[in-house]
Amino acid sequence: MYTRHIITSLLFLFFTGFALVGKAETITIKGIIVNDRSESLPAATVQLNDGEFGMVTGQDGRFEFNGLPAQVYKLQASYMGYETYTRIIEPGQASGLVAVRLTPSEMLLEGVEVSENRQQIARRVNSISVEHLQADFFSGNQAGSLMRTLRRIPGVHSMDAGTGMSKPMIRGLGFYRVVFAQNGIKQSGQLWNQHIGISIDQHAISQMEIIKGPSSLRYGSDAIGGVINILPAPIPAKGQWSADVSLTAKSNTEWMGASTGFSGRWGDVYIHLQATHNRFGDFRVPGTDVFLLPAPAGTAEATHEVELGDHAHNTAGEETGISLVTGIVRPWGNSYFDVRFHTVENGFFDYVGLQHASRREEHMASTREVKLPYQSVSDYSINHFTNRYFGENKLEIALGYQFNSSTEHSRLTDRTGNRYDDLMFYREKDNLELQLDLHNITANTSYSFRHLENHLVDMILHTGYEQNSTDGFSHILPDYSRASIGAGLIHQYELSPRWIINSGMRFDYHLINMKESLNPDPAFGDSIFNPQFEEHYLGTAFSLGANYIPNPNNIFKAHIGKSFRVPAIYELGAYGLHRHEGRFERGDLSIKPEEAWQLDLGYELETDGLRIMLSPFANYFTNYLFLNPTAELRSEGQVYRYHQSEALLYGGEASVEYEWRERVNLYAGIEYVYALNLDLKRSLPFTSPMSAITGLEYAFADRGIFSNIRVGIEGVLVGAQNNTVPNELSTPGHFSLNMHASTLLQLAGQQVDISLRVNNALDNRYYDHISFYRRMRIPEPGRDVQLFVKIPINK
Numbered sequence: 001m002y003t004r005h006i007i008t009s010l011l012f013l014f015f016t017g018f019a020l021v022g023k024a025e026t027i028t029i030k031g032i033i034v035n036d037r038s039e040s041l042p043a044a045t046v047q048l049n050d051g052e053f054g055m056v057t058g059q060d061g062r063f064e065f066n067g068l069p070a071q072v073y074k075l076q077a078s079y080m081g082y083e084t085y086t087r088i089i090e091p092g093q094a095s096g097l098v099a100v101r102l103t104p105s106e107m108l109l110e111g112v113e114v115s116e117n118r119q120q121i122a123r124r125v126n127s128i129s130v131e132h133l134q135a136d137f138f139s140g141n142q143a144g145s146l147m148r149t150l151r152r153i154p155g156v157h158s159m160d161a162g163t164g165m166s167k168p169m170i171r172g173l174g175f176y177r178v179v180f181a182q183n184g185i186k187q188s189g190q191l192w193n194q195h196i197g198i199s200i201d202q203h204a205i206s207q208m209e210i211i212k213g214p215s216s217l218r219y220g221s222d223a224i225g226g227v228i229n230i231l232p233a234p235i236p237a238k239g240q241w242s243a244d245v246s247l248t249a250k251s252n253t254e255w256m257g258a259s260t261g262f263s264g265r266w267g268d269v270y271i272h273l274q275a276t277h278n279r280f281g282d283f284r285v286p287g288t289d290v291f292l293l294p295a296p297a298g299t300a301e302a303t304h305e306v307e308l309g310d311h312a313h314n315t316a317g318e319e320t321g322i323s324l325v326t327g328i329v330r331p332w333g334n335s336y337f338d339v340r341f342h343t344v345e346n347g348f349f350d351y352v353g354l355q356h357a358s359r360r361e362e363h364m365a366s367t368r369e370v371k372l373p374y375q376s377v378s379d380y381s382i383n384h385f386t387n388r389y390f391g392e393n394k395l396e397i398a399l400g401y402q403f404n405s406s407t408e409h410s411r412l413t414d415r416t417g418n419r420y421d422d423l424m425f426y427r428e429k430d431n432l433e434l435q436l437d438l439h440n441i442t443a444n445t446s447y448s449f450r451h452l453e454n455h456l457v458d459m460i461l462h463t464g465y466e467q468n469s470t471d472g473f474s475h476i477l478p479d480y481s482r483a484s485i486g487a488g489l490i491h492q493y494e495l496s497p498r499w500i501i502n503s504g505m506r507f508d509y510h511l512i513n514m515k516e517s518l519n520p521d522p523a524f525g526d527s528i529f530n531p532q533f534e535e536h537y538l539g540t541a542f543s544l545g546a547n548y549i550p551n552p553n554n555i556f557k558a559h560i561g562k563s564f565r566v567p568a569i570y571e572l573g574a575y576g577l578h579r580h581e582g583r584f585e586r587g588d589l590s591i592k593p594e595e596a597w598q599l600d601l602g603y604e605l606e607t608d609g610l611r612i613m614l615s616p617f618a619n620y621f622t623n624y625l626f627l628n629p630t631a632e633l634r635s636e637g638q639v640y641r642y643h644q645s646e647a648l649l650y651g652g653e654a655s656v657e658y659e660w661r662e663r664v665n666l667y668a669g670i671e672y673v674y675a676l677n678l679d680l681k682r683s684l685p686f687t688s689p690m691s692a693i694t695g696l697e698y699a700f701a702d703r704g705i706f707s708n709i710r711v712g713i714e715g716v717l718v719g720a721q722n723n724t725v726p727n728e729l730s731t732p733g734h735f736s737l738n739m740h741a742s743t744l745l746q747l748a749g750q751q752v753d754i755s756l757r758v759n760n761a762l763d764n765r766y767y768d769h770i771s772f773y774r775r776m777r778i779p780e781p782g783r784d785v786q787l788f789v790k791i792p793i794n795k
Contacts, residue, residue: 027091030064031098033057033077036387038394038450041102042124043552044079060454060494077102097451099392104234125492127502127545127559128213128600129155129615129653135206139788140742140755142248146202150228154653154669155212155615157688161195161772162315163253163280164344168198169770170212171617172649172673172687173225176568181219181229182338185383185400188440188466192570194581194772196406199342199379201321203246203259204274206233212653213617214598216541216563217504220462220486224563224596232338232385233272235329236265243793252759252784253280253316254368265329270336272325279318281368282311282347286765286782293351294582294775295638306355312778313354313363316370317346327385333394335386341379348373351582351776353411372431373410373579379403392450400442408434410579412473415635416523419473426473433579434472441465456492460506461485468569476576476585478517478530480569484510488541502545502559510537510566514573529575537593539564545600557602565594571625577636581772584636585627591644596621609659616652624677626684629727638727646678665712668694674723683723686770689731690719708744713737721769729774734766753790760784 033044040061047054048065057063070091075098077085082102089098122130131153143149147158147166157169168178180187180198190196208230215223236242241264248257257278264271290305320343327336347370353359363371383400410433414423426432442464449457467481488506495501517529543561550556574587597620605612624647632639655669670692675684695714703709720733742755763783767774 025070026067027070028064028066029068029073029075029089029098031062031100032392032450033061033063033079033100033102034392034450035079035082036101036103038101038389038392038448038456039125040450040456041079041082044077044102047076048073050074050076058497060497062453075100099451101389101392122209123604123606124549124555125500125502125547127500127547127557127602128211128215129602129613131210131212133208133210138202138205139246139753139790140740142202142786142788143759145197146200146205147198149202150210152693153210154655154671154693156210157691157770159194159770159772160768162312162317162346162349163255163283164317164319165195165197165346167191167194168228169688170210170226170228171619171651171671172675173619176222176571177225177565179215179219179223179227179229181227182340182381182383182400183230183232183385183398184219184396184444185398185442186219186222186464187381188402188438189377189379189404190406190436190438192568192574193406193578195346195348195375196377197344199344199377199404200230201259201274201276201319201323201340201342203261203276204321204323204340205230207231212615213559213600214541214543214561214563214596214619216565217488217490217506217543217561218458218460220484220506221508221510221539221564221566221593224565224594232336233263233325235270235327235334236263238265238267240265241794245791245793247789248278248787250280250784250786252781253283255280255786268328268330270327270329272323274321274323276321277318278320279368281316282313283315283781284311285779286310286763288765288777288779291351291776291778304355306351307360308354308778309364310782311364311367312349312773313360313367314347314350314371314374316368317344317374318370319344333387333389336384338381338383338385340381343376343378345370345376346374347371348375348408348410349773349778373408373433375406375408377404377406379405394448394450396444396446396448398442398444400440402438402440402442404436404438404440406434406436406438407432408472408579416521418521418523422473422520432472433474434470434476436468436470436477438466438468454494458490460488460490462487474576474579475517475519475529476574476578477570478573479515480573481513482510482569484508484566498549500547500549502547503543505542506540508539508541508564508566510539511535512537512566512569512572514569517575526575530573531589533573533589537566539566539593553605553607555602555604557600557604559598559600559602561598563596563598565596565625567591567593567625571642574642578640582637582775583629584634584639586639586641588642591625591642592623594621594623594625594644596624611655611657613655614652615654616650618648618650621647621649624684628685629725631727645680647676647684648678649673649675649684663699665697665699666695667697668692677725683725685725685728687721687723689721689733689769692717705746706743707746708742710743711741713739718766731767731769731774734764736764736766737761751792753788753792755786755788757786757788758783759786 033041044057046063073089077100141152145164145166147168150156158166160166211227215227243262246259259276261274288308291308293304295302323340325338381402386397388395409431444462446460464484469479486508490504493501514533516532541563545559548556572587574585578585599618601616603614623644625644627640628643630639651673653671657667659665672690675687693716697712700709716736721731724730738759740757745752760783765779
């Protein structure tokens with residue numbers, strides 16, 4: 001060690017002495033500090049010659065030393081959560097801009113990854129609301145599905161149809177208006193179906209960003225309401241490896257689960273591996289003697305009571321997830337593959353079968369066995385990402401392929417006797433009612449210009465192609481293909497240390513082709529389900545936003561823009577019984593792309609343990625598209641039709657968090673959305689009501705083998721939803737109480753993380769307004785005691 005220091009000192013003396021020969025002159029050393037994503041790092045520390053000269057970077061990540069003696073300098077740059085950067089600068093190299101790119105440090109500080117500074121960068125530069133979540137959020141708030149886990153975030157909700165079956169909602173918008181992506185590659189699936197959840201293993205997520213608001217510029221048409229984007233896991237340091245085993249148990253559904261993960265790096269090659277398996281039973285509800293059939297209000301079926309009990313029968317299931325990420329790290333950047341497999345099998349609540357005593361006894365015989373009706377969803381994806389740096393600039397290329405296969409199985413019947421051969425054929429396939437196979441290919445590229453002073457420019461090109469084929473005894477969607485291409489430009493300009501201006505524009509082209517679908521039984525229903533259909537759609541989006549930063553603790557934001565959304569295939573061509581929703585759904589080939597004008601405002605304060613966030617918004621749609629219940633009845637069920645109207649959605653989120661003396665943590669949040677059909681001057685259907693959450697957490701001093709001891713309690717208040725349309729039930733408000741405790745346990749030198757959580761601790765009976773079960777008067781799950789155990793193994 002001493003020899004290295006002596007040699008280094010001699011080299012500096014040699015170069016310094018050599019540089020001083022000749023006439024005296026001065027030089028300027030200036031540059032910019034960015035992270036691995038080419039985002040500027042404000043307040044980074046820059047030193048010359050081990051502290052002889054020093055400064056911190058400005059809000060744009062830039063630094064400048066003037067009037068320096070013309071000699072050799074050792075430059076060091078450091079920033080919390082990143083490896084220290086060191087380089088030698090000779091006088092002849094000082095004339096240009098020095099580009100310093102810091103790589104994330106993979107050290108762990110008390111179990112929390114220091115890469116959380118990404119949240120601070122996004123908070124400062126984005127004009128819309130962005131939340132960054134780390135691994136500890138998912139371990140501390142894990143629920144039966146990823147979307148239920150994310151309900152802890154103000155403005156984020158979920159539409160639930162059972163354990164593991166839920167879809168995301170952001171600010172009252174869901175289905176095709178919210179993009180779920182893996183590092184920017186949109187995940188496709190049967191988004192129209194509330195019973196098909198997001199195909200992802202929660203344990204395989206290490207960090208995520210949630211964008212609340214219009215994001216069409218970067219993510220395309222379907223991001224008109226927001227984005228949930230899984231970010232890549234941090235790259236391990238050289239020679240480092242880690243592993244963990246996680247066990248989960250939940251009382252309400254008799255859930256038993258296990259997951260194991262491994263990460264490591266050898267030289268330039270790294271790997272992340274995760275495998276998970278969960279099994280669960282029927283969810284328990286506070287004592288419910290009977291339920292009602294999902295029929296329109298006022299009909300005889302709507303008053304027909306069916307015996308239930310304390311379980312939602314046949315909602316059991318199991319899921320398996322496997323993911324592999326492997327890649328290389330080079331001086332020019334990194335390149336990696338991301339391969340994932342996820343499969344889930346769920347029973348459907350058998351509201352038809354439970355009307356018959358024999359079927360009811362069959363379901364009640366076991367709360368863990370899946371019987372007819374049920375669904376199986378398998379999702380396979382392989383993505384490849386390359387990040388290539390050219391000085392400060394960055395090229396990103398993302399290529400992806402996804403195959404999603406969904407099957408539904410029910411007791412099949414032939415209404416007219418004309419389809420006997422079909423009936424026998426599909427009964428042999430375990431009563432295959434519906435099969436949807438979706439192939440999706442994505443190619444995205446972007447180039448980021450970071451060398452321009454005070455300007456950040458991203459050029460984006462997105463292309464995609466998807467093809468869907470259908471099979472099964474029943475029909476709801478035609479075979480179709482869809483191709484798209486979009487190009488955009490996003491510009492960020494630092495007008496001054498206090499003002500940041502964001503702007504951008506994007507153009508998209510979509511081509512949709514649907515094949516003709518004929519009725520195999522013309523004696524029942526229309527002879528043609530879907531005609532041959534081909535249509536071209538063009539869309540544009542643009543936005544302008546500004547951030548005002550009077551000081552490091554306060555940020556004011558404003559954003560206005562125009563977004564668009566191309567109609568989904570289901571909205572155009574749906575025709576058939578959505579059996580497990582209990583309704584007949586029809587699309588409309590004449591509908592047009594949605595267009596929306598959106599305004600977002602924001603204020604954030606962060607100082608001395610206090611953080612306050614306010615984020616009001618307003619979305620005006622010239623032709624909002626929604627599924628509307630009608631009074632029309634068919635033998636298959638109530639008819640729902642897609643309809644467009646002028647609409648206004650407005651509301652906002654607010655949250656406050658205060659940490660006192662590193663012991664007490666107080667937090668509260670509230671969200672509200674009001675959705676108005678401007679054509680009819682009444683509410684839009686199926687809108688979430690106001691909800692608020694408040695909590696208190698206390699951290700105890702370490703005691704013996706116990707450390708990081710935390711105990712907390714939180715209350716959730718949901719308002720009544722009386723803003724409904726005809727044939728939509730209103731829902732009373734409710735209150736629920738949750739509790740949690742966690743600690744790190746040291747046993748024979750091995751750390752064990754233990755968390756205990758109790759949801760709905762008072763076992764209250766309440767309804768979720770946008771849940772599938774609301775129409776049947778079936779309450780949400782009762783008290784659920786959850787135990788999480790994680791055993792980390794680190795080298």
